[in-house]
Amino acid sequence: MCPDDLTTQLKAEAQRLGFDLTGATSAVEPPRIGAFQQWLADGFAGQMEYIPGRAAAYKHPKHVLEGTRSLLMLAMAYRTEDPAEPAAGQGQIARYAWGTDYHDLIRKRLHTLADFHRELTPGAAVRGVVDTAPLLEREFAELAGLGWVGKNTLLLNRQLGSWFLLAALLTSETLVYDEPLTTGYCGTCRACIDACPTGAIVEPYRLDSRKCISYLTIELREPIPPELRESIGPRIFGCDLCQDACPFNHHPLPTAEPVFQPRPNSNPIGLAELLRLDDAAFRQRFRRSPLLRAKRRGLLCQAAYALGNRPDRNSLLALIEGLRDSDPAVQEACAWALERYDSEESQAMLI
Ligand code: SF4
Ligand code: SF4
Numbered sequence: 406m407c408p409d410d411l412t413t414q415l416k417a418e419a420q421r422l423g424f425d426l427t428g429a430t431s432a433v434e435p436p437r438i439g440a441f442q443q444w445l446a447d448g449f450a451g452q453m454e455y456i457p458g459r460a461a462a463y464k465h466p467k468h469v470l471e472g473t474r475s476l477l478m479l480a481m482a483y484r485t486e487d488p489a490e491p492a493a494g495q496g497q498i499a500r501y502a503w504g505t506d507y508h509d510l511i512r513k514r515l516h517t518l519a520d521f522h523r524e525l526t527p528g529a530a531v532r533g534v535v536d537t538a539p540l541l542e543r544e545f546a547e548l549a550g551l552g553w554v555g556k557n558t559l560l561l562n563r564q565l566g567s568w569f570l571l572a573a574l575l576t577s578e579t580l581v582y583d584e585p586l587t588t589g590y591c592g593t594c595r596a597c598i599d600a601c602p603t604g605a606i607v608e609p610y611r612l613d614s615r616k617c618i619s620y621l622t623i624e625l626r627e628p629i630p631p632e633l634r635e636s637i638g639p640r641i642f643g644c645d646l647c648q649d650a651c652p653f654n655h656h657p658l659p660t661a662e663p664v665f666q667p668r669p670n671s672n673p674i675g676l677a678e679l680l681r682l683d684d685a686a687f688r689q690r691f692r693r694s695p696l697l698r699a700k701r702r703g704l705l706c707q708a709a710y711a712l713g714n715r716p717d718r719n720s721l722l723a724l725i726e727g728l729r730d731s732d733p734a735v736q737e738a739c740a741w742a743l744e745r746y747d748s749e750e751s752q753a754m755l756i
Contacts, residue, residue: 406525412581415477415574418521422514423662424572425565426480428549429580432466432473435544444611451615453624462539466575469540470532475580476573478542478549480560481511483665484568484657488649488672491639494717495673496708499619499643500568502695503667509693510664511535511572518574530577535570542571549582553589556609557597557647563590566654590653600650603636618644622707623699628734631741634710641674641707642696668694677723679708680739683731705730706738713742721746 406414416427435441441463450456462468466476483501491497501507515533522531534540543560547553551571552562559567591609598606605616614620618637621629622644629637637644648654671694682690687701696704709727712720724746727739 408579408581411522411525411578412477414525415518415522415580419477419479419518419574422517423481424479424514425482425569425658425660426478426551426562428478428546428551428583430476430478430545430549430582430585432476432575433548434465435463435541436548437544438464438541440610441541447613449611449613449615451620451624452626453614453620456539459539463541466540466545469534469538470530470575470577472530472577473575474578475576475582476545476549477576477580478546478551479572479574480546480551480562480565480569481507481572481662482565482569482658482660483507483662484566484659485665485667486659488645491673491715493715494676494712494720495639496641496676496679496711497639498641498672498674498696499645500648500672501570501665502642503671504663504665505668505693506695506697507570507664508535510662511570515572515574522574522576522578526578532575533572534575535572538573540573542573545573546571548585550585553586553591554610555589555597555651555653556591556595557601557606557651558610558612559648561590561651561653563653564658566651566657567648568654568657568660594652596650596652597647600646602638602646603633606647618646622703625703628706628738629710634741635714637707637710638714639673639711641676641679641704641711642699676708676712676717677720680705680720680723680727680730680735702732702734705732705735709735709738709742713745716742716746 419427445457466473519531519533552560555561561567603616607613691697724739730736
């Protein structure tokens, strides 16, 4: 099959499978691999050791699939309804995590797309990836014309904003390649930088993950350092502030995918009830949810920090009970939160 027909058919099938954006690019060394290596050298990946541990593999997609010639880059929109402001005693969750974990859905669709490809071109080497492969997905998506990398380091598209997830189909076949945008559209805007409460966007296009609330609440495998706890505010899993601030995100197309529709009580989320979840109840409540990644310890600690940041009298008892939690990190987080309450009852419990 000629590259033209193959590309057309793959894109049509990807769209049928629910991918909102498709674009093809060739397998090359990512143009900004030097900036990525500097980002690693500066320690900006923090404890995400799986990134520097595979640093060499990021240099070329052939390390993800031997013989890769082309990448079909794919985006799936996930924007649903507007976020509700958390009331007293409630925490906030990043928008992508309101529904069911998207990895299974996208993986299944990538498998279907890969099978479709193999039927068209028997013998082709094909692999679909989402998130976990050593591939600079944003950079290849930019090369494939899906959008541009904004100052908040996310990929932006004029129709979808940045409310979408990226995936890639790597193939040994030649495709017809799309043109990247000749320019980004951030211009003089710096709304994302100004909106970030922790200064994690240390300069345009450079993010220090160690300061980023998304990293602190999802990736960090130890309690958030005390000096950074206040900055997370009510956010207990991820952060959307630099996306909410972006003008390209104000009127994007909504998703039709049921998987992204908010689960009941997924955002805002009641914090006292989180603090009362034991291991089994935690696993049951967040089965097939992205929040499982934070683990019980992380989510409960963050629930306590959020209550410390916005004291709520109705949650006081849950914090006091948390002082006797089976996990010392949760105990410490509850004590930290209670120090921010001025009630005699909470202070008495700390003596
Ligand atoms: S996700 Fe939040 S903390 Fe991270 S860069 Fe954006 S605004 Fe800052
Ligand atoms: S907020 Fe402004 S500077 Fe930041 S990514 Fe959006 S358009 Fe670019």
